[in-house]
Amino acid sequence: MKITGKCWVAPGYVMAYDIITQPFWTSPIDPKENARWVMAGVAEEFNRENGFTSQGYTFIVAGHNFAGGGKSIEHVITGLMGAGIRAVFADSFSRLQFRNAINYGLPFITCKDIVKGCQTGDQLEWDTETGLIRNLTNGNAFQSVPVAPFVAEVAEAGGLMNFIKKRIAEGTIGDLR
């Protein structure tokens, strides 16, 4: 499958703390709700209701340690999903949010140096099978690291909760190893 859309390029280090700011840490985990104030701490222009979501970005492009800082809150992922983000491409990801992304089925795709070849507003095309990301605006292309089968399986099930629910129903939890 090929997904095409506009990207937002992180100007520097993006922390989980700024994707979801402190007043919203105890909000219910809900994509619509969390999308209202997602990215509020990342840039002044996003610090208003639906400030980021209303921009209509499909992808985020970032450098190292995307969503770092050590916050485990899952609102970070649901907020981005609620804002219409279909994948994040970065040099590396914070471990906690990398897990959360897998558990919710939002692709966090490792792609070296992509941040150097994109500008906010560029149109990208991501081939989910081959991992090739093409920048349609400037002609650059990047090969990302392929997604592990387990990750695809969880995404296909609609996230880890559904994946586990199904296995509990089937009585196959013991087979997980």
Place this chain on the structure above:
Amino acid sequence: MPGMTITEKIIARNSGRRRVMPGELVWVNVHTVMTMDYLGAQTFAKLHELGVKDVFDRDRVICVSDHLVPPPNEKFATLLNEWRRVVREHRITHFYDLGNQGIAHQIMVEKGHVLPGTISIGTDSHANTYGAVGALGNAVGVTDAAVAMATGKCWLRVPESVKFVVRGQWHPYVMAKDLSLYVMGMMHWNGHLIYKAIEYTGEAISQLGMAGRMTLCNMTVDLGAKNGIIAPDSITRKYLRGRTSHKYAPLQSDPNARYEQVYEIDLSKVGPTVARPHRLDDVVPVEEVEGIPFNKAFVGTCTNGRVEDLEIMARILKGKRIHPDVNMLIVPASQAVYLEAMKKGYLTTLVEAGAAIDTPSCAACAGIHTGVAGDGDIVLSAGNRNMQGRMGSKKAEIYLTSPAVVAASALYGKITDPRKLSS
């Protein structure tokens, strides 16, 4: 065939494999799952969403009140009431609530809920602390915790391992915290430690007590690592004696284990160290920031709220009085730490010096409980994070350092090298 690191061996053992390779995704059996007041109700709600009524083992789901106790406002009081209700509903055996509380990671280690060679996870980022006893400690979100509470299982990616060999002797006023910050300054968040297992080893680590080991492993999450670990030895066994009735089988790295990188650190080059606002990797030796004035001093947290931390501060502040412009808040990491520090006289010394002692909790560390920072505050803290707004106001600045530097500096109201104090 190459050998395995301690982290690889722990994952192999607990996933029923003979060996694992970095990059592999595996399901492991967890020894314990920790959740706490701040995210616990969400975690139990997720458990119910799975259609599961009971946790996999009531003895192995550990519940702790630490972020919200005692509640400073109605919102927290109400969250705590809901939390207590769900914990009781599930008849959890080990519930550490106000009166028996402590910061979750301190409780997990201090009460013997983490053991060498096993895996424990928790819904708070500093679960890396458990590596101090040679366990694999990992922070997870509420979904992962709920799945583990239902099934006793968790998926893990086997990390590449990076080894730090630390040689030399500890100066009396140089602490594990200084070493953590030194490593942060050396590595930055440039990908070299992201998602890695950090193994601390060498003669300087063998000499380090359990408090220092907990500090070192605790901060590995802030370095961006998956886990931090120190191989169990006689210090570990002595520490665990009387804390657990479980049998455990410690693991060690093979001599021919594979590491992505090995770094050597000479302790004679590590002095008291400070991270400047607002980046943890903006690290300098204390000499470079000496003389900077501050108005708040804070020591506590799962990083530096232990008896040994209070002891070194008491030694520095004994018979002295802190600067009148400094507000100093000290928060022991648990009730047990509080009691021991009280019996040993450290709390008396600290109060006589002009410090305020607060009830064990996460306090101001996450900016949501006692002692938060307001506009214009300059805080000298022995916590673990200094990003803008971490302790409250975005218009505050946080310098992060060791308890020894905080104590010495509190005497003068400006950042001071504890090695320069006349004894």
